[in-house]
Amino acid sequence: MSERMILHEYAASGNCYKIRLTAALLGLSLERREYDIMKGETRTPEFLANVNANGRIPVLQVGERFIPESNAACFYLAEGSSLVPADRFDRADMLRWMFWEQYTHEPNVATLRFWYGWIGEENFSEVQRVNLPGKRAAGEAALKLMDEDLAERAWLVGAGLTLADIALYAYTHVAEDGGYRLGDYPAVQAWLKRVEATPGYVGIDA
Amino acid sequence: MSERMILHEYAASGNCYKIRLTAALLGLSLERREYDIMKGETRTPEFLANVNANGRIPVLQVGERFIPESNAACFYLAEGSSLVPADRFDRADMLRWMFWEQYTHEPNVATLRFWYGWIGEENFSEVQRVNLPGKRAAGEAALKLMDEDLAERAWLVGAGLTLADIALYAYTHVAEDGGYRLGDYPAVQAWLKRVEATPGYVGIDA
DSSP, rough: OSEEEEEEEEEOOHHHHHHHHHHHTOOOOOEEEEOOGGGGTTTTHHHHHHOOOOOOOOOOETTEEEEESSSHHHHHHTTTSTTTTSHHHHHHHHHHHHHIIIIIIIIIHHHHHHIIIIIGGGGOOOOHHHHHHHHHHHHHHHHHHHHHHTSSSSSTTTTTTOOOHHHHHHHTTHHHHHGGOOOOOOOHHHHHHHTTSSTTTOOOOO | OSSSSEEETTTTTTHHHHHHHHHHHHTTOOOEEEEGGGGGGHHHHHHHHHTTTOSSSOOOEEEEEEEHHHHHHHHHHHSSTTTSSHHEEEEHHHHHHHHHHHIIIIIIIIIIHHHHIIGGGGGGHHHHHHHHHHHHHHHHHHHHHHHHHTTTTTTTTSSSHHHHHHHHHHTTTTTTTTOOGGGHHHHHHHHHHHHSSSTOOOOTTO
């Protein structure tokens, strides 16, 4: 990875933070380029043509090439390190948690954080109001599933921190911004502290 | 992979089909165990305790261990084969498409197939009716993004078929079941034919 790497991001996004945390734990340096998603800066013709046709951040630029999707960018950075298990089954199990994060956790836990923190309850659309109870219940179920799993083990996969933990830490540790109560999930709270005690850890505001 | 492998599935699900197609292209044999999702057979206490606490299929059983999440199971089967690129950047780019599939394509393209084909328009809930226009638009945007990409290349990543193509083929080729018009996406249609011409290909009904 001798090529120059640039993270195209919106710093407060947990998806962008995942990539910064992965890089920090690996001792890799990333240039950072900020886009204001609230002003549509990732939907400009230039961004769509040159950075990501999907109009979203984060995107990890490696030389002149681009990797959208937070968990794919983390995988690119971490392959071959201890953040990706050497065992074939464990590696697939790590990806299992990362796909679960994007399908089941992020659309509920992260989305309510965005709705409450960036849009504001008084501005919710009809679609948001109708979806709120389902997203709340699904987010609580996701946190409960993590809590039950983490009651039996220190890390989501294997014997140490992997990208599965990083991917799920990003939005779990700020879940209260979306109205979730982390006190209901003691094993999750203990795991958050383990992640934060890892050498090289940086916070979302760093 | 000398261990016995069992696919816990609902055969008509595109997510389950991805794993069968991957196994077929690799010449691997899987036992198959069918669950009727319409009767709640993946939400029984036994299924939640023994197969997947998340209450969903597919789950790939390897010996006595279990891999939920379709794309993680495909990765487990295909690692080390030509279905996973040998180049580090391309491997991450393949995962990029697979995460995009689960976050942006499946919740729109697959979900409308399920709503129209399994629930029926006359039975749609209020939540479904309110979400329909947004899901239709997002699904069309996803197919358009694929079409623009595939207008410039034969396969989503690199020079041959990879898990990215398999993951996106599964629900794209049956998108019309959800009311999408594949005729609007000629490059996608040509790519579907390329996937179907691959030696070892099996259809979703096989």
